[in-house]
Amino acid sequence: MEDIKNSMSEMVKSFSLRMNQFETGLQKSAAPSSIAGLAADYADFKSFIMGLLRALQVQIEFMAKELDSLEMRGRRKILLLHGVAEQQKEDTTQEVVKTVVERLEQSGFVASDISRCHRMGRSAGTSDRPRPILFKLRDASVRSKIWSSKSSLKGSGITMSEFLTKSRHDAFMAARQRFGISKCWTTDGTVYVLGADGARHRVRCVEDLDSVAPGVSQQVQVPKLAAGKETSRTRRAAASKMV
Structure with a gap:
């Protein structure tokens, strides 16, 4: 969708440039009687095309925003946990549970509250920066409680963020x-x-x-x-x- 928006912008710029070149040619023409009618036709055509391109661009931007909203709704129960050290053969679900229970003081939180949990991206090997853990909650209310208590992570080296588009x-x-x-x-x-x-x-x-x-x-x-x-x-x- 972003590529389509960029292509439309380039199309508008290219069309404007070509029309400006055409106008310059008209101004240098030596046949005044025929130029008047041609110039009027050109002006009407230019106005029509530019209006059409603007309408298309507005529609594409609207579609992009709607798709973005739809994608974000699909992520509404997902959170990202940053700064949790990676271990070989680790259980990321238990790492999340441990962080939520011990650091956010959500004693009632258990592994079954999580429907999916994994590290994002490929392993960086010897990198000192651990990959963030993506975890999806089964219940939106549980997600809200965790998110509202994230300030308790301050100073721990661990942070939490939403999974934004x-x-x-x-x-x-x-x-x-x-x-x-x-x-x-x-x-x-x-x-x-x-x-x-x-x-x-x-x-x-x-x-x-x-x-x-x-x-x-x-x-x-x-x-x-x-x-x-x-x-x-x-x-x-x-x-x-x-x-």
């Missing part, structure tokens, strides 16, 4: 760079940014950031979230198991 993840990272970590957060798959006016703004894509604070170009150094780059293999595996 690429569009929302890119928007979240861009917002953190532009506005600062403390003014950006996610809840139920929605990215929020606290604007200079004190209002809370919902953001679904990078372009939405301009509506929060047009022209702001502040750059803040923030750590990268390991879940930000999903491989195509990881996305296919996650999508096939999203039921």
Whole structure:
């Protein structure tokens, strides 16, 4: 879908360039009587084509947002756990249970509350950075309790994040760079940014950031979230198991 949007933008730019070249040629023509009618036809044609391209672009953007929302709904019960050391022949489900029970003090949480659990991506071998653990809860209310208590992980070296779509993840990272970590957060798959006016703004894509604070170009150094780059293999595996 992103490729289609980019192709449409390139098509509009290319068409505009060709039309500008045609206009230049018309202005240099030596036959005034025929030029008037030709120029009028050209203007009508240009207006029609540009309107059509804009309408197509709006429809594609709408479809992209709808698909993004649908994909995010499929991820609503999924969370990512970062910073848990990897072990050979580990049981990731038990690692999640241990973290939730001991660090988040959710004593009633058990392995059966998890429907799926695994590390994301391929093993990095000798890398010091452990891969995040993706785990899907059976009950949305259990997921909400865990997410609301994630602040208890502060200082432990372990963090938790939502499994955002690429569009929302890119928007979240861009917002953190532009506005600062403390003014950006996610809840139920929605990215929020606290604007200079004190209002809370919902953001679904990078372009939405301009509506929060047009022209702001502040750059803040923030750590990268390991879940930000999903491989195509990881996305296919996650999508096939999203039921």
